[in-house]
Amino acid sequence: MKKSTVRAALLAAVSLGMFIACQEKPSETKQSVAEDTMIAGTLNIQVDSTIEPIVEDVLAVFQSVYPRAVVTQVNRNEADIVKALLTDAASVAVLSRKLTEGEEAHFAKVGIKPRVTAFATDALAFVASKAAKDSIISVDDIYKILRGEEPSSAKQLVFDNANSSTVSYLMMKAGVDKIPLKNVYSLKNTAEVLTFVDKNTTAIGVIGVNWLVQTPTELVQSVEKIQVLGVNTVKKGTAGNEYQKPSQSNIAAGSYPFTRTLYLLNYQGKQALGMGFANYLSAPEGQRIVLKSGLVPVNIPPREIEITK
Helix, strand or coil: CCCHHHHHHHHHHHHHHHHHHCCCCCCHHHHCCCCCCCEEEEEEEEEEHHHHHHHHHHEEEEEEHHEEEEEEEEEECCCHHHHHHCCCCCEEECCCCCCHHHHHHHHHCCCCCCEEEEEEEEEEEEEECCCCCCCCCCCHHHHHHHCCCCCCCCCCEEEECCCCHHHHHHHHHHHHCCCCCCCCEECCCCHHHHHHHHHHCCEEEECCHHHHHHCCCCHHHHHHHHHHHEECCCCCCCCCCCEECCCHHHHHHHHCCEEEEEEEEECCCCCCCHHHHHHHHCCCCHHHHHHHHHHCCCCCCCCCCCCCC
């Protein structure tokens, strides 16, 4: 666990008395791990790979507070996660979107009412080699590449996976339903995107900003070799040629054009560990970890200031 997570864990352990009191009944303290409750049992959570680090951090603290909760994080692309949900191979997932009405119909047929918890806002980051000529990119150029048109300068978009949420999100924004045959490439994961971009000055990688603000130790050197591009803002009342980077303040202010809400989707259909983790994510303790991570929590946790004479 990274140092920031350790600090978050200490903070959560000190301030979590009320949360535990609300969730844990005396009778539950005698239950074994095998019995599924909101704070104990076993659970596999399918997690969108583009937001892997933040879930990993919150989950680590959650399990340190509730040691009888055995949760396995399974990192996959968006398409595979949705398929797992619709085939009942998974019941809890973290995605950057809700399921569509058509996808939800599957659960309506079997009488399962979803519990959807929004817990953070993140953004897509556009990264390039430090040797690249440009340090900015326009929204118009991004859309032109996705539409198969020629951008204002030679550029290529590189994604972490063909079935990634970053691909589906930008295709929706650009109004296209098919990936063009030129200037758009997909690799296997975020690490490969960073390596490819470092070695190709015309390539622009598209990754979840979470990987930049909570960089795993093994990717620190790769991140140090690339630069984050500024993107022109589309917020009303601001100059059209003003370029913003996906900082926490810009995401919160809405001045960065490519932001996403993160959701925990629970289709267990009962009060179990998935609901317990969702409660923790949306509680002040979980939201405080999101805030420290560099993303924007849905509910800004209160800060208590003690004034002494």
